[in-house]
Amino acid sequence: MDPLLYTLLPFYYFFHILFFPLQMMALAQIQQLMNSLVALQNTVHQQSAIIQQLQNQTPPPATGSTPRGPKMAMPPLYDGSMASCEAFINACQLYISAKPHEFATLQVKIMWILGFTVCSVTPSSLQRSRFNP
Numbered sequence: 323m324d325p326l327l328y329t330l331l332p333f334y335y336f337f338h339i340l341f342f343p344l345q346m347m348a349l350a351q352i353q354q355l356m357n358s359l360v361a362l363q364n365t366v367h368q369q370s371a372i373i374q375q376l377q378n379q380t381p382p383p384a385t386g387s388t389p390r391g392p393k394m395a396m397p398p399l400y401d402g403s404m405a406s407c408e409a410f411i412n413a414c415q416l417y418i419s420a421k422p423h424e425f426a427t428l429q430v431k432i433m434w435i436l437g438f439t440v441c442s443v444t445p446s447s448l449q450r451s452r453f454n455p
Contacts, residue, residue: 391421400439410438 397413400406414435418425425431 391423394420397438402439414438 394417395413397410397417398406400410418431418434425434
C-alpha cells in the first residue's frame with residue numbers, strides 16, 4: 323500500500339468520526355422537514371375538499387318570507403299644514419317605492435298614508451271618497 327495512503331487514513335477516520343454524527347443530524351432534520359411538508363400538504367388537501375363541498379352546497383330555501391326591502395324611516399306625522407305637505411308626500415312616495423311588496427293595492431296605500439295624518443280624515447270617509455275603486 324502507498325505510504326501516503328497510510329498517512330491520510332487517520333485523517334479520514336478522524337473526519338468520519340467527527341462529521342458522521344453531524345451528517346446523521348442533518349439527515350434527521352431533513353426527514354423531519356419532509357414529514358412536516360407531507361402533513362401540511364394533507365391539511366391543504368383536506369381544506370380544499372371542504373371548500374369544494376361548501377361551494378357545491380345549495381343555499382337553504384327561503385322560509386316563505388317576502389323580501390323586506392331596505393330599512394326605511396317612517397314618514398313624519400302630517401298635521402295638514404301646507405308648509406309640511408311636500409315633505410310628507412315625498413317621504414310617503416319614497417317609502418312606498420322602496421317597499422312595493424307591502425302596498426299591493428291603491429286602497430292599502432291610501433290607508434297607510436292616512437295613518438300618518440292627524441287631521442279629521444277617517445277610514446269611513448274613505449268609503450265615500452273618489453279613491454274608492
